Every structure is written in C-alpha cells, then in structure tokens.
Amino acid sequence: MSIVITNISKSYGKVKALDDISFEVKPGELFGLIGPDGAGKTTLFRILTTLLIADGGKATVAGYDVVKEYKSIRNHVGYMPGRFSLYQDLTVEENLNFFATIFGTTIEENYDLIRDIYMQIEPFKDRRAGKLSGGMKQKLALSCALIHKPKVLLLDEPTTGVDPVSRKEFWDMLKRLQEKDITILVSTPYMDEAALCDRIALVQDGGILQIDTPNAIVKHYPKPIFNVGANNMYRLIESLNGYEYRHSVFPFGEFVHYTDSRPDFDPVSLKRYLESQDLSEIHIEKTRATIEDTFMELAK
Ligand SMILES: Nc1ncnc2c1ncn2[C@@H]1O[C@H](COP(=O)(O)OP(=O)(O)OP(=O)(O)O)[C@@H](O)[C@H]1O
Incomplete structure (x- = not known):
C-alpha cells in the first residue's frame, strides 16, 4: 500500500x-x-x-x-x-x-x-x-x-x-x-x-x-430520485419542503432533486400537490443520483 x-x-x-x-x-x-x-x-x-x-x-x-x-x-x-x-x-x-x-x-x-x-x-x-x-x-x-x-x-x-x-x-x-x-x-x-x-x-x-x-x-443511493422543475424555483423549493411526504429536497442546477418518503411514491400525487400550491409548468422525471446527492444523504 x-x-x-x-x-x-x-x-x-x-x-x-x-x-x-x-x-x-x-x-x-x-x-x-x-x-x-x-x-x-x-x-x-x-x-x-x-x-x-x-x-x-x-x-x-x-x-x-x-x-x-x-x-x-x-x-x-x-x-x-x-x-x-x-x-x-x-x-x-x-x-x-x-x-x-x-x-x-x-x-x-x-x-x-x-x-x-x-x-x-x-x-x-x-x-x-x-x-x-x-x-x-x-x-x-x-x-x-x-x-x-x-x-x-x-x-x-x-x-x-x-x-x-x-x-x-x-x-x-x-x-x-x-x-x-x-x-x-x-x-x-x-x-x-x-x-x-x-x-x-x-x-x-x-x-x-x-x-x-x-x-x-x-449506485448505492438508497432511493429513487426525481428532477422536479416548475415556473418558480423559489416557490417550488418552499412547497417541496412543506410537503409532508418529502424525504429530501436539494436544488440542483435548473431543477430540484427530490426523494419521497413513501415506498409506493407516484409522481402524479406530487404533481397535484404542486398544482395546488399555484405552481405551473411542472416537470417531474426520474434521474440518476450524483455524488453530491449521496453526500447530502449520508451527511443528513
Ligand atoms: N490550528 C487550529 N486550531 C484550532 N482549530 C483548528 C486548527 N486547524 C483546524 N482547525 C479546525 O479543525 C477542523 C478541521 O479543519 P481542517 O482545516 O483540517 O479542515 P479542511 O477539511 O481542510 O477544511 P478547509 O478547506 O477549510 O481547510 C475545523 O473545524 C477547523 O476549524
């Protein structure tokens, strides 16, 4: 060595x-x-x-x-x-x-x-x-x-x-x-x-x-991770942080990296919630975890 x-x-x-x-x-x-x-x-x-x-x-x-x-x-x-x-x-x-x-x-x-x-x-x-x-x-x-x-x-x-x-x-x-x-x-x-x-x-x-x-x-990142986008980044982060099922919310470039606490998470329910928060142009798409996501998760 x-x-x-x-x-x-x-x-x-x-x-x-x-x-x-x-x-x-x-x-x-x-x-x-x-x-x-x-x-x-x-x-x-x-x-x-x-x-x-x-x-x-x-x-x-x-x-x-x-x-x-x-x-x-x-x-x-x-x-x-x-x-x-x-x-x-x-x-x-x-x-x-x-x-x-x-x-x-x-x-x-x-x-x-x-x-x-x-x-x-x-x-x-x-x-x-x-x-x-x-x-x-x-x-x-x-x-x-x-x-x-x-x-x-x-x-x-x-x-x-x-x-x-x-x-x-x-x-x-x-x-x-x-x-x-x-x-x-x-x-x-x-x-x-x-x-x-x-x-x-x-x-x-x-x-x-x-x-x-x-x-x-x-690869060892423990949860499915989603890119979430909307018309207003600040309100989006605020709304995601206020969502009762959120596990993690982490701004990542033009999107927010989001993980949910439910094992049977359905993005449609998140979309409905964000719409109820007066957000539009909502975009939710599965993505791959980065080293930064892993670090944030481990450092929690
Ligand atoms: N000479 C010192 N006296 C007191 N505390 C110190 C001293 N040197 C480092 N520390 C403290 O020890 C911890 C680790 O510091 P260290 O410099 O090793 O970290 P680092 O990861 O290299 O960060 P940085 O990039 O800021 O140097 C920090 O909390 C720092 O404030």
Whole structure:
C-alpha cells in the first residue's frame, strides 16, 4: 500500500478535526478526499506530510512511518498545500530551482516528469510567482511538488479558486502523472471532480461517511430520485419542503432533486400537490443520483 492510515485522531482543543480515521491508498491510485470546508482534510494532509503529529493512530506513506521516519517521507513525498506556498517575489524559474536545490537535484535531472506541466509556464519563467494567474500558480506549485520525483503526491484542494478550464487541464495532468506510477491523494470540495478519481472517501466533521469508487457510491443511493422543475424555483423549493411526504429536497442546477418518503411514491400525487400550491409548468422525471446527492444523504 502507498498510504496506510489506521485509527488516526486529532483534536484542536475541543474541536475533533479527525475522529478515528482509517483507509488505504493503493500504489498508482488516484484517490480523492471529498468534503466541505472544515471536514478535516488539511489536518490529515499535515499529518501525512509530517508537519503535524496525530493524537492517536498510525500512518505510513510510501512505506515510511509519518512519525519515526519523517525524514524519508519528506524525500519521497510531494506536497502541494492548499494555500499558495511558493515564494511570491521569486520568479517562476527561481522557485523551481529553489525546490530542486533543497532536494539535492536539478531541474534538468527531473525535467522529464514535469515537462508536460512546466512547458505551459516556461514562457513566463522570468515572471515573479506573485504575478501569475491562478491556473499558472497552480502549475508552478505542482512542478515544484514534483521536482524531486516523489512516489506519492499529496494535493490539498489544488483546484480551489481556479477557473474551470484550468481545473480541467489540471485533472488531465494528474491522469498523466498517474500513468508514470505516481500515487496521488487529492482533496477537493468540488463534487464533479470526485468522478475523476479511482476511489473516493466522502469526509465530514472529521469522519469518513463512505469509501468506494465514484460509480459504486452513486449506485448505492438508497432511493429513487426525481428532477422536479416548475415556473418558480423559489416557490417550488418552499412547497417541496412543506410537503409532508418529502424525504429530501436539494436544488440542483435548473431543477430540484427530490426523494419521497413513501415506498409506493407516484409522481402524479406530487404533481397535484404542486398544482395546488399555484405552481405551473411542472416537470417531474426520474434521474440518476450524483455524488453530491449521496453526500447530502449520508451527511443528513
Ligand atoms: N490550528 C487550529 N486550531 C484550532 N482549530 C483548528 C486548527 N486547524 C483546524 N482547525 C479546525 O479543525 C477542523 C478541521 O479543519 P481542517 O482545516 O483540517 O479542515 P479542511 O477539511 O481542510 O477544511 P478547509 O478547506 O477549510 O481547510 C475545523 O473545524 C477547523 O476549524
């Protein structure tokens, strides 16, 4: 296993940031930690990168114990923290050189691994990092995290605050890195990115709600789910929330995802109810659950 986390707990005073978490990441896997702000993702990354010591439990990364063998971990693991961690006053090239030097290597020696990514920012190699766009900063941070050829890459919310095109490019890059036998643990609050991982853990309040492949997670959704639309979105949500048989009501783009508490739910009865609430253009259609629906259901 590339990462083994066994009963890890960590509290800050009374706040339990991680509550007895266990899971494993297989070699070469692209594994996602999916959860909202405050779920405990950053705390887990800091423990895995030896920057924070857990209150209880054990973890190994690339076969090394995060406490006893912290020096080896630092040599074999690449880490991209959530907040931009590069030196804003150094240029793109100086930043990369700096990271190469502290790991006793050179840009040339490991250029192969970063070529794909670095080529896109190389035209700006003399620009100060602080003056780069979000997407370019992210590519530079990833290049710096890779410059010592790590076996395991830990990425804490790498796409937060990055535009959709750069987000897509970033995930394409991760897929290519995976082909080079790098194990990747990545956290994100974006549910659409979860589908791009081999396996995901849904995390909330320091605990794991579920671990599986994205497909299996949505398949296990416990109820039939319906897209409901009407002429007035606000009134529709209000009416659905007031319906005595509702199980869940969740705005989803132009529709509302609705589940009913009755095992023999008939959409016609819902349509009649919504009409009685002065709604028109009512549309009810069965749909497939998404990871977001599953998360909302588990987090209830
Ligand atoms: N240094 C600290 N002191 C006190 N509480 C903290 C500290 N760091 C984190 N916490 C709390 O621990 C919980 C988990 O935080 P953590 O940063 O690990 O979550 P996260 O999922 O990474 O969210 P975010 O994306 O907001 O960083 C939160 O309730 C947070 O407020």
